[in-house]
Amino acid sequence: MDPAAAKQQIIERIKQASNVLVTVSNNPSVDQLAACIGVTLLFNKMNKHATAVFSGQVPSTIEFLQPEKTIETNTDSLQDFIISLDKDKADKLRYKVENDVVRIFITPYKTSLSEKDLVFSQGDFNVEVVLTLGVKDRAQLDKAITAHGRILHDATVVSVNAGNDKAPELGQINWQDPTASSLCEMLVSISEAFGTGLIDNQMATAFLTGIVAETKRFSNDKTSPKVMTMSAQLMAAGANQQLIVSKLEPPAPPPASSARPVPKKPPPEPQTPPTGVLNVSHKPEKPDSPEIEVKTGEIRIDEKGNIIPAAQTQPTTLPEPVSSPSSVRPAPTSDGPIPGPHSFLDPSSHQPVLDTPFSADTKPNWSEPKDTFTDDPLSNARRENDQSMDRGLSAIDNARDAVQKAAAAAPFDPAAHPIAGLGAQPLSQTLHPTPPPPVPPPLIPPK
Numbered sequence: 001m002d003p004a005a006a007k008q009q010i011i012e013r014i015k016q017a018s019n020v021l022v023t024v025s026n027n028p029s030v031d032q033l034a035a036c037i038g039v040t041l042l043f044n045k046m047n048k049h050a051t052a053v054f055s056g057q058v059p060s061t062i063e064f065l066q067p068e069k070t071i072e073t074n075t076d077s078l079q080d081f082i083i084s085l086d087k088d089k090a091d092k093l094r095y096k097v098e099n100d101v102v103r104i105f106i107t108p109y110k111t112s113l114s115e116k117d118l119v120f121s122q123g124d125f126n127v128e129v130v131l132t133l134g135v136k137d138r139a140q141l142d143k144a145i146t147a148h149g150r151i152l153h154d155a156t157v158v159s160v161n162a163g164n165d166k167a168p169e170l171g172q173i174n175w176q177d178p179t180a181s182s183l184c185e186m187l188v189s190i191s192e193a194f195g196t197g198l199i200d201n202q203m204a205t206a207f208l209t210g211i212v213a214e215t216k217r218f219s220n221d222k223t224s225p226k227v228m229t230m231s232a233q234l235m236a237a238g239a240n241q242q243l244i245v246s247k248l249e250p251p252a253p254p255p256a257s258s259a260r261p262v263p264k265k266p267p268p269e270p271q272t273p274p275t276g277v278l279n280v281s282h283k284p285e286k287p288d289s290p291e292i293e294v295k296t297g298e299i300r301i302d303e304k305g306n307i308i309p310a311a312q313t314q315p316t317t318l319p320e321p322v323s324s325p326s327s328v329r330p331a332p333t334s335d336g337p338i339p340g341p342h343s344f345l346d347p348s349s350h351q352p353v354l355d356t357p358f359s360a361d362t363k364p365n366w367s368e369p370k371d372t373f374t375d376d377p378l379s380n381a382r383r384e385n386d387q388s389m390d391r392g393l394s395a396i397d398n399a400r401d402a403v404q405k406a407a408a409a410a411p412f413d414p415a416a417h418p419i420a421g422l423g424a425q426p427l428s429q430t431l432h433p434t435p436p437p438p439v440p441p442p443l444i445p446p447k
Contacts, residue, residue, distance in 0.1 A: 006175035010158055011193045013173065014043070017128040020050045021078065021151065024133050025140040028054065030248070031162075031210035032134040033062055035183040037070045038206035039131070042191060045198055049126075051077055055144040064247050065206055074144050075151065080123030089113060127155040133183050135159055135170060162186055162214075181222040184210030188230055201238025208239040213248055 014020065022040050024032040036052050043050035052071045083104070091109035095102055106113060130152060135141055145151060157171025162180040180186045184207040191199055199207070211231055215223045218231075235241055 001169075001174055003175060003177050006173055007177075007190060009173050010160075010175055011190055013129055013156055013158065014048075014131075015194070017156075018049055019078075019126045020048055020129045020131060021075075021127045021145075021155065022050060022052045022131045022133070023135075023142050023145055024054055025135045026056060026142050027140075028056070028134065030059070030061060030213040031182045031184060033058065033067065033071075034065065034206045034210035034213070035133050035187055037062075037065055037067055038184060038203045038210075039133075039187045040070050041200075041203050041206070042187075042194070042198060045200075045203075046194055051075075053142065053144050055142055061247060062209065064243060065209065075125065075148055078125045078127050078151070080126055082121045082123045084119035084121065085113075085117060089117060125151045125154065127151050130155045130157045130171070132157065132159045132170065134161060136161070136165075137170060160186060179224075181224065181227050182210045182214035184208070184214075185227060185230060188234070199234070199237045201240070204234040204237040204239035205244065208234045208241065209244050209248070212241075212244050217245060217248070 020043050022036050022043075024036050028036075033054070036054070040050045040052040053073070053075055054071050055073045058067045058071065085106065089108055089111050090106055090113075092105075092107035094105045094107075096105065097103075125148060130145070132141070138146070156173070158173040159170040159175065160183060161174075161176045162178075162183050162185070163176075164178045166176070175186070177186055188199070188207050208231060211227060211234075212218070215227060218228070231239075231241075
């Protein structure tokens with residue numbers, strides 16, 4: 001059918017009809033649903049009884065158009081509810097609306113009436129025109145429509161399709177416009193034939209939604225000067241273009257970091273080295289870190305138990321041990337053995353042993369009673385040792401005197417004595433004076 005002739009026939013048939021059913025395919029697009037909402041609102045404003053039916057799930061993309069207020073999921077509202085009564089029992093019939101209730105008053109004629117005199121039944125579908133949007137064939141009709149074959153049999157079926165795809169002859173009037181960008185564009189073009197100023201902001205927003213969806217926000221080849229002019233007219237009628245673009249904008253792709261992260265393995269727990277073991281690190285030292293070589297016997301420990309490197313210590317001369325019973329170190333106590341001065345200690349496990357603080361009630365573990373000393377400087381054995389030493393010194397002095405006398409009695413020979421020839425004189429003083437008496441050892445050994 002010629003598009004222009006089909007368009008004119010649709011205009012004439014809509015003007016004649018009072019009850020119009022508007023429906024879409026069983027898998028509608030945004031353009032189909034937006035056109036269904038817009039044209040249903042337009043017919044109702046023309047005082048037509050228009051009903052939009054779609055039993056499927058409306059996408060959330062067009063929730064801002066409030067489709068639940070316009071689109072119904074079944075055809076129940078298309079049938080009349082009939083109350084039958086014997087005409088010989090009825091004289092007058094009137095109704096009155098009170099708040100939300102419609103009251104029907106029946107005046108009986110020379111008798112009384114009760115509920116037994118009334119008969120209730122469902123009437124035929126009150127549909128004169130079925131307007132299908134985007135439906136190519138009967139298989140694409142919504143199941144709510146196909147469930148009642150009487151609707152399509154008694155009403156005039158009109159199909160509207162946009163694009164180059166040739167649609168089969170579905171109904172009595174088939175309008176297909178290959179140059180149209182969308183169904184909404186086609187329906188807006190026939191609205192002017194019904195009157196001026198019919199499209200309000202709600203209809204304009206619905207029609208512009210379909211156009212924006214099909215033109216991909218005016219970016220594809222369906223965008224024409226006619227489409228841009230019509231969109232400007234819809235915006236002038238109150239269409240909310242910013243709302244439409246924001247709702248139809250595709251969702252942003254998820255960021256690359258939204259991928260499920262791979263769980264990291266927990267770090268291994270540090271192992272505590274066994275007691276008495278010194279671990280040597282094999283990691284390279286820092287360039288500015290000096291190398292220190294520690295040899296056996298060069299480790300010093302201060303009074304708090306801290307290790308002093310050999311570079312921080314001064315060489316000291318240890319006192320000679322005194323071979324007396326008092327110089328012997330005390331035996332180990334219950335607190336443990338006392339380490340020697342040259343013990344190679346493990347700094348990770350060594351715990352220094354400190355003596356008990358000195359007080360008036362305590363005494364050092366190295367103190368002993370005076371009567372335990374066996375070496376008495378006033379004893380007879382000590383005096384005998386001193387006398388033996390004195391006798392030895394006297395013998396040395398006698399030998400020295402004899403040597404000096406022999407040298408003095410010998411004639412002087414300068415040739416045999418070159419030192420004397422140079423004017424050297426014999427020593428006039430004793431070369432080996434008598435040493436001082438020996439000092440007895442201290443009574444208390446040094447600590």
